[in-house]
Amino acid sequence: MTATLSSPSLGPGLDAIFQDVLRRSPAEPEFHQAVREVLETIGPVVSQHPEYVRQKLLERIAEPERQIIFRVPWADDNGEVHVNRGYRVEYNSALGPYKGGLRFHPSVSLGIVKFLGFEQVFKNALTGMPIGGAKGGADFDPKGRSDSEIMRFCQSYMTELHRHVGEYTDVPAGDIGVGERELGYLFGQYKRITNRYESGVLTGKGLTWGGARVRREATGYGTVFFVQEMLAQRDQSLDGKTVVVSGAGNVAIHAIEKAQALGARAIACSDSSGYVHDPDGIDVALLKQIKDVERAPIATYAARRRPGARFVPGRPVWELPCEVALPCATQNELTEADAAALVAGGVLAVAEGANMPCTPEAVRVLRAAGVPFAPGKAANAGGVATSALEMQQNASRDSWTFEHTEARLAEIMGEIHRLCADTAARYGAPGDYVLGANMAGFIRVADAMLALGLV
Structure with missing residues (x-):
């Protein structure tokens, strides 16, 4: 779905912001869709917080802090060389280090990664954990590839990505096409290049090498x-x-x-x-x-x-x-x-x-x-919330039981539900989880950005 000038009005000032998004990020329909869905719902919040308008919080949130695009050369089992395109969009770090998964799939493009990163910002904010939002990946198709081919691709991908990530900078995880096997190859290459066993640089790891129970x-x-x-x-x-x-x-x-x-x-x-x-x-x-x-x-x-x-x-x-x-x-x-x-x-x-x-x-x-x-930013936030719990365990060199971690997950999801429901009710839309999730996540990110100054 690509929103255009003929789409319903978003309200005073918001239409101009959205048109600027369309102009600056052409041919990225999924990203446009994600931005519009948030803009459609936060009017009541913006109208009560003129400081958000004065400081151009909406314009700043709609623009990623950093967009990284790089080539990923690798050789298959027959020695044939392939070149894929890798991405990492470090979207917003107002609440903490960038956090979000990596997706290996032929459909991956800059627009897809930006939409995912934009959604991740608000999802991560809803968890209440100190993490910002990011997303990454490559237009690589792991289907039908051998373990050796996937290992070589992951090593090539991390050879470039390693300079942009770290436990206090950007913490990737898995997504479509990136599971425990791929994360193992990525982490191994990061460890080899940096000469550091920095467990907190990736989440979704195997239990024997820094992973957390319940993350899968x-x-x-x-x-x-x-x-x-x-x-x-x-x-x-x-x-x-x-x-x-x-x-x-x-x-x-x-x-x-x-x-x-x-x-x-x-x-x-x-x-x-x-x-x-x-x-x-x-x-x-x-x-x-x-x-x-x-x-x-x-x-x-x-x-x-x-x-x-x-x-x-x-x-x-x-x-x-x-x-x-x-x-x-x-x-x-x-x-x-x-x-x-x-x-x-x-x-x-x-x-x-x-x-x-x-x-x-x-x-x-x-x-x-x-x-x-x-919406997904509320309902599926359990994955990234447990990734944050994995980061806690890595930082303290600790390991929690399955039962304890699952209980924390259930508690966090209950808190997200209450936050969304209470926010929707406070702004006159009881029972509307779309409005509640968007407004609650936006407020947390916007207030943090205000506190940090014009950065």
Whole structure:
């Protein structure tokens, strides 16, 4: 979705700011979408804080502090040389060192990384942890590549990136295409170049070399904890609810796992080829084996689960009626038509496990229907919150139990829910998590920027 002059007015002064974003960052529709979504909701805050306008806080927040683009040359197993493009957008450090994941996927571009970094700023602010926002990655496709090829790519990527990161500067983590294996190769190259065992420079590490328990599960678990709070506001629970999840990666798998642990029944998940429908509930152990170990397509799950499960190719998983919908795949995957189907099917709550997976039109349909909707910057903040907990453990040379870390995650997600709900109510929009999340995150970042002066 690319916003233009014909889009609805944002309000006094905000239209001019947005048009300047369009002018300065052309051909970056995802970034435009993310900025507009925030500008659409913070008018009430700006009107009560003239100091934000005088100090041009909106203009400053919309512009990244630093954008790094570099080439990544590497050789495949046949000796053929490839050249990819690497990115790191260090977006805002008003609250702490830059923090955000790395994504290795063919779709990665500057606009994608800027949109993710912009969202990360507010997400990280909502956690209450002392971390700024950033994002990075490369247009490298790890699918079908050998471990040796991925290692060589990661080493080449870190050879350039190492000069821009550090535990007090910028702390990357994983994202799509970057898991524990890739983080290991990245950390090894950083350690080799710098001659320092600086555990806090990356998060999402393996447990034997500085990682934190629950980090792998945190984004999916945290999304479900947020839904649990949403339902509790309406005197309901996850017990007995039917859940549909998009994606079949780390976030989706652990969202399914935690939802079912809390009594729900997750009946479907998906990948780029289609979705599986398992009316008896997804077998998480089988799904982990297929996706984490074998790295096989989702159709393999249905083939092994028969006769109970079926694979539906090329169709959106949202055509299945459900009570809770968790989009956990990628940006703009849940469309206006999908949202209408969910409403018609009686959905009670929708929470974004991925970053901006719902189109603006889909969000409008859900909000107009009165369906509680949690944007990703609030609902999936559990991943980065647990990364901050990993940073704490690295700094103190400590290691916490799974139970203690999960309890802290649940506590943080409850605090984020309360902050979003209270902020929305304070500004006259009770129950609107989009407004609450955007305004609460913006206020925390803006106030910190004011305190630090014109920098």
